[in-house]
Amino acid sequence: xxxxxxxxxxxxxxxxxxxxxxxxxxxxxxxxxxxxxxxxxxxxxxxxxxxxxxxxxxxxxxxxxxxxxxxxxxxxxxxxxxxxxxxxxxxxxxxxxxxxxxxxxxxxxxxxxxxxxxxxxxxxxxxxxxxxxxxxxxxxxxxxxxxxxxxxxxxxxxxxxxxxxxxxxxxxxxxxxxxxxxxxxxxxxxxxxxxxxxxxxxxxxxxxxxxxxxxxxxxxxxxxxxxxxxxxxxxxxxxxxxxxxxxxxxxxxxxxxxxxxxxxxxxxxxxxxxxxxxxxxxxxxxxxxxxxxxxxxxxxxxxxxxxxxxxxxxxxxxxxxxxxxxxxxxxxxxxxxxxxxxxxxxxxxxxxxxxxxxxxxxxxxxxxxxxxxxxxxxxxxxxxxxxxxxxxxxxxxxxxxxxxxxxxxxxxxxxxxxxxxxxxxxxxxxxxxxxxxx
Amino acid sequence: xxxxxxxxxxxxxxxxxxxxxxxxxxxxxxxxxxxxxxxxxxxxxxxxxxxxxxxxxxxxxxxxxxxxxxxxxxxxxxxxxxxxxxxxxxxxxxxxxxxxxxxxxxxxxxxxxxxxxxxxxxxxxxxxxxxxxxxxxxxxxxxxxxxxxxxxxxxxxxxxxxxxxxxxxxxxxxxxxxxxxxxxxxxxxxxxxxxxxxxxxxxxxxxxxxxxxxxxxxxxxxxxxxxxxxxxxxxxxxxxxxxxxxxxxxxxxxxxxxxxxxxxxxxxxxxxxxxxxxxxxxxxxxxxxxxxxxxxxxxxxxxxxxxxxxxxxxxxxxxxxxxxxxxxxxxxxxxxxxxxxxxxxxxxxxxxxxxxxxxxxxxxxxxxxxxxxxxxxxxxxxxxxxxxx
Ligand code: SF4
Ligand code: SF4
Numbered sequence: 001x002x003x004x005x006x007x008x009x010x011x012x013x014x015x016x017x018x019x020x021x022x023x024x025x026x027x028x029x030x031x032x033x034x035x036x037x038x039x040x041x042x043x044x045x046x047x048x049x050x051x052x053x054x055x056x057x058x059x060x061x062x063x064x065x066x067x068x069x070x071x072x073x074x075x076x077x078x079x080x081x082x083x084x085x086x087x088x089x090x091x092x093x094x095x096x097x098x099x100x101x102x103x104x105x106x107x108x109x110x111x112x113x114x115x116x117x118x119x120x121x122x123x124x125x126x127x128x129x130x131x132x133x134x135x136x137x138x139x140x141x142x143x144x145x146x147x148x149x150x151x152x153x154x155x156x157x158x159x160x161x162x163x164x165x166x167x168x169x170x171x172x173x174x175x176x177x178x179x180x181x182x183x184x185x186x187x188x189x190x191x192x193x194x195x196x197x198x199x200x201x202x203x204x205x206x207x208x209x210x211x212x213x214x215x216x217x218x219x220x221x222x223x224x225x226x227x228x229x230x231x232x233x234x235x236x237x238x239x240x241x242x243x244x245x246x247x248x249x250x251x252x253x254x255x256x257x258x259x260x261x262x263x264x265x266x267x268x269x270x271x272x273x274x275x276x277x278x279x280x281x282x283x284x285x286x287x288x289x290x291x292x293x294x295x296x297x298x299x300x301x302x303x304x305x306x307x308x309x310x311x312x313x314x315x316x317x318x319x320x321x322x323x324x325x326x327x328x329x330x331x332x333x334x335x336x337x338x339x340x341x342x343x344x345x346x347x348x349x350x351x352x353x354x355x356x357x358x359x360x361x362x363x364x365x366x367x368x369x370x371x372x373x374x375x376x377x378x379x380x381x382x383x384x385x386x387x388x389x390x391x392x393x394x395x396x397x398x399x400x401x402x403x404x405x406x407x408x409x410x411x412x413x414x415x416x417x418x419x420x421x422x423x424x425x426x427x428x429x430x431x432x433x434x435x436x437x438x
Numbered sequence: 439x440x441x442x443x444x445x446x447x448x449x450x451x452x453x454x455x456x457x458x459x460x461x462x463x464x465x466x467x468x469x470x471x472x473x474x475x476x477x478x479x480x481x482x483x484x485x486x487x488x489x490x491x492x493x494x495x496x497x498x499x500x501x502x503x504x505x506x507x508x509x510x511x512x513x514x515x516x517x518x519x520x521x522x523x524x525x526x527x528x529x530x531x532x533x534x535x536x537x538x539x540x541x542x543x544x545x546x547x548x549x550x551x552x553x554x555x556x557x558x559x560x561x562x563x564x565x566x567x568x569x570x571x572x573x574x575x576x577x578x579x580x581x582x583x584x585x586x587x588x589x590x591x592x593x594x595x596x597x598x599x600x601x602x603x604x605x606x607x608x609x610x611x612x613x614x615x616x617x618x619x620x621x622x623x624x625x626x627x628x629x630x631x632x633x634x635x636x637x638x639x640x641x642x643x644x645x646x647x648x649x650x651x652x653x654x655x656x657x658x659x660x661x662x663x664x665x666x667x668x669x670x671x672x673x674x675x676x677x678x679x680x681x682x683x684x685x686x687x688x689x690x691x692x693x694x695x696x697x698x699x700x701x702x703x704x705x706x707x708x709x710x711x712x713x714x715x716x717x718x719x720x721x722x723x724x725x726x727x728x729x730x731x732x733x734x735x736x737x738x739x740x741x742x743x744x745x746x747x748x749x750x751x752x753x754x755x756x757x758x759x760x761x762x763x764x765x766x767x768x769x770x771x772x773x774x775x776x777x778x779x780x781x782x783x784x785x786x787x788x789x790x791x792x793x794x795x796x797x798x799x800x801x802x803x804x805x806x807x808x809x810x811x812x813x814x815x816x817x818x819x820x821x822x823x824x825x826x827x
Contacts, residue, residue, distance in 0.1 A: 137775070144747060157567055173575070177576060375516065
């Protein structure tokens with residue numbers, strides 16, 4: 001769930017690709033748009049990354065503000081730790097999602113955006129309740145602070161691993177009879193379905209290129225890191241840019257750069273420049289840690305480990321199994337998008353997806369980064385790990401951290417575990433060459 | 439042993455029996471019988487009953503069961519109930535259960551539904567979703583259709599159709615059950631010295647394993663007998679306990695509150711037993727009626743969305759007024775998203791209404807009750823001081 005402005009302090013010799021500059025510019029523009037929205041007579045709509053209806057929100061001229069993205073920014077800027085403590089001081093439990101606490105703590109501390117200006121109070125909270133229970137409480141909590149209109153859009157869970165007609169009908173009806181009329185009233189703008197269609201056409205274009213980029217990791221060596229790098233790549237499409245020309249341009253640039261890397265047989269770019277020889281191809285399940293994002297990444301690339309596929313980069317939409325936003329069925333397509341995000345899939349679907357990645361991307365193993373305060377991802381991961389080990393015969397690894405609470409990132413411990421995990425892969429490989437079962 | 443003691447003892451036996459002997463016997467009594475388990479917080483038990491099956495409430499393993507395998511499935515920062523429920527499953531204690539329903543309450547139980555599918559592929563397993571939109575032709579239609587799908591699933595499991603007549607008959611029985619449970623709660627609120635919280639809990643909990651017909655009979659008898667008992671009225675303060683709607687507190691925790699000087703005059707334990715606040719009408723389409731009851735006359739709990747800020751937490755404020763309670767004790771399972779995320783909002787509603795509260799956390803296997811007893815005792819004392827001042 002993420003848009004990241006480039007972390008500061010990148011080694012000076014690293015030359016930024018055009019796509020990186022483009023993203024940096026987009027993000028800066030995004031925050032300026034938010035912080036100046038009210039001055040410019042625009043209204044602000046806070047909503048979540050999974051189930052984010054950017055194409056629709058844009059039809060009403062609303063500016064989209066995503067609290068998870070803000071929490072990630074706080075994490076990367078090493079501010080979230082204090083925000084979390086601040087929220088806990090105000091009575092929020094130490095056990096709950098740290099995104100929420102980072103957001104609430106940030107509010108208590110003046111609500112300052114990454115551009116140094118104050119975030120405006122939202123005019124509407126679009127509670128797209130998709131794939132995570134915490135979302136419901138998060139916006140109930142914000143509603144208490146801002147006392148503004150809150151719109152619930154309930155995405156049913158794919159309990160049986162499929163989207164039923166009833167689920168889709170329910171969502172379309174919510175959109176038609178509840179969400180859209182309310183957004184019309186709040187924005188004062190009449191809904192124009194043709195504008196929505198136009199936006200959806202743009203989404204699909206960008207999605208096409210994103211999928212190409214993600215699937216480029218099937219190459220050996222992989223030209224991208226599909227987790228740490230992937231988090232940058234999903235930024236525009238998971239955030240406020242899906243359905244915009246900017247996103248189309250960003251993904252075009254990115255694709256061209258990755259194409260060039262494939263042709264040149266080069267591996268991924270890391271904060272320290274090109275990665276060395278690819279030694280391990282890993283599939284990762286679970287969100288990353290943001291407070292020590294670069295240290296965490298370094299633990300991989302220093303060992304020659306590249307992540308070839310990850311589930312986290314599907315949390316704001318699963319596109320690599322064929323879904324595209326569809327202008328011919330605009331509302332149904334928005335419904336299917338929400339219903340299909342990774343955390344709205346049931347556990348067997350999640351296992352199938354990871355198994356598919358293990359095979360399609362010829363990975364050496366599955367590594368889970370289990371997030372302490374995220375039940376949506378974490379509950380059930382140990383069984384998922386076993387299932388994947390059983391089905392693929394490849395070793396699984398397990399580390400624990402938190403998204404934005406630095407107290408739960410223990411570098412020595414994680415590094416140790418990763419090193420032993422990579423050794424395990426080596427052993428498994430040598431076992432294989434000798435024809436001995438591990 | 440008095441008649442009341444006998445009922446209480448039977449309820450305790452049922453509570454302690456983690457092999458579910460009563461439900462096993464019910465199943466064995468006639469060939470072809472089926473048992474369908476369900477987890478907190480709400481499923482329409484009427485539909486399971488109408489299918490000729492026994493709804494069996496599964497609420498984890500409590501503090502009596504050693505969790506040997508369950509811990510291998512969960513990280514330390516996830517609540518206890520899913521791991522002890524897995525333990526019940528992998529240890530064979532649920533090997534007679536033909537179906538499992540996992541209601542929409544939180545992501546842990548949601549994900550457990552998928553784990554169950556992977557681990558017990560022969561069991562009919564369904565994630566039971568409910569609407570968070572309460573408009574009749576939006577959330578209402580969706581939910582009616584979900585109920586119809588549940589009916590279909592159970593018909594397939596049971597190998598027979600469920601008729602409207604059977605549904606009505608079951609709704610009537612559960613209307614009666616809910617009315618009786620409400621009567622127990624009213625009785626306790628009026629004369630808490632005659633209805634110890636632990637006894638009330640065990641009585642209602644017996645309904646998780648017994649057929650509803652038998653449970654109704656049991657409650658009636660319990661009410662008659664409890665009315666007759668003479669127990670001393672203590673100088674306790676009246677409290678509502680909130681946050682207990684999923685992972686169960688140890689029985690000792692409930693007892694400790696009373697020992698610490700608190701009469702529990704309401705709680706959110708075992709909510710399925712009184713989820714629907716009014717009788718479900720018997721005329722008309724039964725599924726539509728169940729759906730309407732859910733939308734417009736159901737309990738408030740942290741797993742449900744509250745559409746307006748003004749209404750948030752008011753169910754608790756109203757309960758305090760209705761029960762003449764003097765304070766609220768928030769007891770929440772550690773790592774419980776619904777209870778813990780909701781708590782600050784409920785507390786701010788109480789603050790505005792000048793209602794005192796305290797909060798602590800527990801786990802189903804918490805052993806040490808002394809700190810909780812001390813905290814509750816201090817709370818009770820301070821309430822008394824305030825009321826005297
Ligand atoms: S619980 Fe997990 S999925 Fe939900 S908001 Fe927090 S980090 Fe995101
Ligand atoms: S105790 Fe809370 S978090 Fe755990 S399963 Fe129950 S509702 Fe979910």
